[in-house]
Amino acid sequence: MRKAKDKITKLFDEREIAIRVEELARAIADRLPSDFVIVGLLVGSFVFVADLVRALQRLGCDPVVEFMRLSSYGRGRVSSRNVRLLAEPNLDLGGRAVLLVDDIVDTGRTIDYACGLLRNKGASNIFTCALVDKPSRREVAMDLDFVGFTIPNVFIVGYGIDYAHAYRHLPFIGVIE
Numbered sequence: 001m002r003k004a005k006d007k008i009t010k011l012f013d014e015r016e017i018a019i020r021v022e023e024l025a026r027a028i029a030d031r032l033p034s035d036f037v038i039v040g041l042l043v044g045s046f047v048f049v050a051d052l053v054r055a056l057q058r059l060g061c062d063p064v065v066e067f068m069r070l071s072s073y074g075r076g077r078v079s080s081r082n083v084r085l086l087a088e089p090n091l092d093l094g095g096r097a098v099l100l101v102d103d104i105v106d107t108g109r110t111i112d113y114a115c116g117l118l119r120n121k122g123a124s125n126i127f128t129c130a131l132v133d134k135p136s137r138r139e140v141a142m143d144l145d146f147v148g149f150t151i152p153n154v155f156i157v158g159y160g161i162d163y164a165h166a167y168r169h170l171p172f173i174g175v176i177e
């Protein structure tokens with residue numbers, strides 16, 4: 001459970017994140033077809049997606065933006081290993097190129113589940129993008145197409161990423177102890 005005063009140590013500040021988001025947008029704009037769909041995973045990716053789509057717009061991209069909601073973590077810090085679908089994308093993905101965006105890829109179960117669901121919905125080509133990757137925690141083999149930051153096994157919050165519903169509003173990414 002969240003303590004009254006958790007200690008949070010800054011890992012990536014606002015400027016570092018902004019620079020990295022611009023770089024990711026450039027890499028995505030170079031590689032994806034012009035008419036792609038972004039599907040963000042709620043809730044953790046909402047700030048990242050908001051910044052990413054505007055960086056893409058500055059580069060001349062016009063992506064369609066949708067979200068889907070999955071749940072795996074519950075309230076603790078350890079993945080439940082059971083991914084649940086809470087809300088699916090409300091959009092015809094048949095034959096479309098999709099950029100699947102998540103905040104963090106940890107065991108890989110969430111993004112793997114999401115890829116399967118998008119494939120079942122007819123997406124022709126799925127690209128994956130994670131703001132943060134923790135490769136040392138991987139349990140499901142997964143080659144991510146675009147990664148913002150690679151970090152060791154620490155628990156982070158901020159920039160959309162919560163701990164027990166708190167800290168999503170922090171403008172930076174920090175490690176919580």
Ligand code: 5GP
Nearest residue numbers: 079104105106107108109110154155156162
């Ligand atoms: P996976 O299914 O890859 O194990 O877990 C992915 C999800 O677990 C992420 O989208 C994120 O919501 C949550 N998660 C993984 N690592 C962290 C972390 O360090 N901090 C927080 N707050 N959530 C995490």
Ligand code: MG
Nearest residue numbers: 044102103104
């Ligand atoms: Mg998430």
